[in-house]
Amino acid sequence: MAQSSASNVTPIQGGGILPAGAVAPNFTLHVTADQTLTLSDLLGRPVILAFYPADWSPVCGDQMALYNEILPEFRKFGAELLGVSVDGVWCHAAFAGARHLHFPLLADFEPKGAVAKQYGVYRAADGICERALFVIDKKGLIAWSYRSPIAVNPGADGIIEALEDLPK
C-alpha cells in the first residue's frame, strides 16, 4: 500500500491530495485556546496527520478513538499523531475529553480549512476536511498519503505499513 517516495514529485497546486514525495506544507494551528502547534517543530521524527470530517461521529471506535487505542503502536516508530478537523478548540477539548484521547487535535478553524486546502483534502461543498491520512518523514517530506471514501474509516494498516517503509 505504501508508495515509495520520488524526489522529483512536486506538490499539486489546487489539485488533489498531496502525493508521496511532496514537501509537507508547514502550518501553525491551535491545539487549545492558548496553545499552538507548528509542524516544523516536529522535524526529526515521523508525523501522522489524520484529517477527518468532524468530532462526535456517532459510532463506537470512530477513527480518532481507534487511533487512540493504537497510539502505542505508532509510538514504537517514534511517530507523533495529529488529528485535524475544522472544529474549534472548545469542541476538540470536549471531544478529546469524552474519548480520553491522548494525542492533539488541531483546529483548522480560522481561516476555515486553510491547512486542509494546502494538503488538497478540503471538501468545499460541505465545509469539512476529507478523511485523509499523511505520513510525513523526519525531514518533512510526505512519505505516504491516502484519501478514504468519506464514510469509510480507513483503519491504521496503511499508516503502519508506511511507518515501516520509512528509511531508518
Add this chain to the structure above:
Amino acid sequence: MATLKVPVTAEDHAQGPENAEVTLVEYGDYECPHCGRAYAIVQQVQKHFGKRLRLVFRNFPLSELHPHAEAAAEVAEFAGAQGKFWEMHDRLFENQTRLGETLFVDLGEKLGLSTIALRQALEQGTFEPRVRADFKGGVRSGVNGTPTFFINGHRHDGSFDFEMLVDAIQRAMLAAKSA
C-alpha cells in the same frame, strides 16, 4: 481494500467446518454495544448458512472507551484454554451491560471453571499477550472499529445487518466457486 493479514489457524476460536465455503472473521469487543447487536445477527447468519460458514472471533478491546473490555476478553480466553470459549463468549455478550469481576466469577462458576484460577489469570494478565496479539493483527489488517468483519479475508465495509451480511457472504461464495 483492507485484507486480513493474520491467516486463520488452529489457534483461532472457530465455529463451523475448516473447509467451509466462507470464513467470517469478527474482530470484536465484549463491551461494545454494536458488537452486542452483531452477536445476535451473527447467530442468525450462522443458522442461515449452516455448515457452509465458519465463524472466527478475535479480540479487539477498545480499552479507552470500554473499561471492562480487556478483562472480558481475557476471561473468554481463560475459558477458551479450557475448551469453553464459545460458552463464555456467548454469556459475556448476553450480559454485556453487567461486565465486571462479579459477573466474570459468576459465569466461571456456571461453566464449571475454577474461579480461583480465573481470578489469578486476570490478576497476572495470563491471557493479555494473546489479546494484544489479536489486537495488533487487527490493526495490521485494517480493523476500523468494532465490530469489523472479514469475509474470506476481505474487510466488509458495509453495515452488518442480517441482509447485508448474508448478501456479502453469498457473493463471496459465488466468487469462491468461480475462482
